[in-house]
Amino acid sequence: MIAFPRTALAQELVAALQGKAVLGDAHNGLFLAAPRRTGKSTFLQGDLRPALQAAGVVVVYVDLWADARRDPGGLIAEAIARALEPQLGLVARTAKKAGVDKVKVGGLEVDTRKIGTVDGLTLTDALRLLHERAGKPVALIIDEAQHALTSEAGEAAMTALKSARDQLNQPGVVNLMLVMSGSDRDKLLRLVNTAGAPFYGSQVQRMPPLGPDFIAHVAALIEAQRPELKPLDQNLLHRAFETFGFRPQFFMAALGQVLSPLAALTERFEPALLEAAKHQQAQDETQMESEYLGLKPTEQAVLWRLLAQGPRFRPYDAEALRFYRDKTGHPVSVAQAQKALEALRQRMPALVWKSARGEYAVEDAAMHRWFEARMAARDWPPSPPQGMLPLEDE
Numbered sequence: 258m259i260a261f262p263r264t265a266l267a268q269e270l271v272a273a274l275q276g277k278a279v280l281g282d283a284h285n286g287l288f289l290a291a292p293r294r295t296g297k298s299t300f301l302q303g304d305l306r307p308a309l310q311a312a313g314v315v316v317v318y319v320d321l322w323a324d325a326r327r328d329p330g331g332l333i334a335e336a337i338a339r340a341l342e343p344q345l346g347l348v349a350r351t352a353k354k355a356g357v358d359k360v361k362v363g364g365l366e367v368d369t370r371k372i373g374t375v376d377g378l379t380l381t382d383a384l385r386l387l388h389e390r391a392g393k394p395v396a397l398i399i400d401e402a403q404h405a406l407t408s409e410a411g412e413a414a415m416t417a418l419k420s421a422r423d424q425l426n427q428p429g430v431v432n433l434m435l436v437m438s439g440s441d442r443d444k445l446l447r448l449v450n451t452a453g454a455p456f457y458g459s460q461v462q463r464m465p466p467l468g469p470d471f472i473a474h475v476a477a478l479i480e481a482q483r484p485e486l487k488p489l490d491q492n493l494l495h496r497a498f499e500t501f502g503f504r505p506q507f508f509m510a511a512l513g514q515v516l517s518p519l520a521a522l523t524e525r526f527e528p529a530l531l532e533a534a535k536h537q538q539a540q541d542e543t544q545m546e547s548e549y550l551g552l553k554p555t556e557q558a559v560l561w562r563l564l565a566q567g568p569r570f571r572p573y574d575a576e577a578l579r580f581y582r583d584k585t586g587h588p589v590s591v592a593q594a595q596k597a598l599e600a601l602r603q604r605m606p607a608l609v610w611k612s613a614r615g616e617y618a619v620e621d622a623a624m625h626r627w628f629e630a631r632m633a634a635r636d637w638p639p640s641p642p643q644g645m646l647p648l649e650d651e
């Protein structure tokens with residue numbers, strides 16, 4: 258399916274970024290959080306980028322998850338450099354080909370060998386240059402921005418971006434727009450909510466999931482192909498979509514299955530879709546449970562503490578150590594807790610995330626929902642199935 262366009266949301270955000278919204282301070286940076294696979298990247302690239310371009314803005318997009326092995330700071334610099342290259346125009350490119358190292362562009366000396374790396378140029382200089390050469394405001398969209406916090410170079414890049422924003426923007430004039438998205442609100446919050454955070458004072462907003470208009474669009478597509486199914490039960494479709502965690506990919510795949518002639522349904526397909534959604538949800542939970550049960554007792558205790566404490570998690574304070582001892586039934590030293598945390602980070606896929614400043618979070622925020630639901634149902638911790646022996650710490 259072609260992505261469902263989200264034009265209205267894009268327009269709203271463009272106005273906010275330009276400082277035209279009555280409320281809010283998106284012109285100081287827009288921070289958008291939504292769970293994985295709910296359509297953030299699709300929206301940022303497919304809706305927001307063209308809407309900004311149409312409003313006369315040069316857009317630089319970078320996804321810090323595109324290549325997890327690359328340093329986030331380098332990825333950001335490179336994306337800016339790539340946007341800069343065509344703007345430097347003939348002069349710089351000719352000079353580069355001719356082997357001339359330095360050219361003057363807009364009062365700045367640019368090392369042409371380093372175009373594409375920005376080393377020679379600070380991020381602020383590069384963004385200023387891009388803005389001046391293009392004669393337009395610049396929007397920098399950083400997808401999965403929380404990843405920048407996992408390295409010092411990434412953190413430094415964030416601080417540099419804030420300073421670039423402060424230098425390029427004046428009251429009423431927005432020359433640099435910053436959009437940062439993230440799959441985990443708690444992690445994204447670390448960019449804005451501590452006194453030393455690069456964007457202290459900004460708010461993280463929830464990016465709205467696809468809604469009833471998306472469901473109506475899908476329903477219309479189905480009705481056009483299968484008129485005999487009219488009218489579709491859109492409420493039930495929406496409930497199924499919600500149960501799929503607002504993830505369009507799973508929803509569309511399940512739709513394809515229940516609508517397939519091979520499904521040989523004798524009843525309406527909508528309830529079967531909802532069943533499929535519940536089944537998927539149960540499967541996701543079973544997966545998390547079996548991962549949890551596959552951990553050593555100290556790892557389980559550390560993860561449990563992290564799930565229970567969220568952003569307040571302190572891995573080695575006296576209370577945490579007492580907690581680990583209670584749960585494992587034996588004393589746990591700081592070194593052992595450290596080793597367990599490290600093991601949780603090194604797993605594939607990783608269960609724990611760590612920032613360059615030593616803050617921890619669960620890698621996948623869906624785990625929090627799972628934990629909360631099981632706590633509410635008084636069904637925590639997961640217990641091994643009968644006959645399966647619990648693992649031992651070595």
Ligand SMILES: Nc1ncnc2c1ncn2[C@@H]1O[C@H](COP(=O)(O)OP(=O)(O)O)[C@@H](O)[C@H]1O
Nearest residue numbers: 260261292293294295296297298299300505506
């Ligand atoms: N607007 C949309 N219309 C239809 N499908 C979408 C839309 N947005 C996302 N999807 C589907 O959901 C999948 C995940 O979207 P993506 O943008 O990668 O999510 P995220 O960046 O939040 O993890 C995409 O591969 C696509 O199949």
Ligand SMILES: [Mg+2]
Nearest residue numbers: 297298299400
């Ligand atoms: Mg994405």
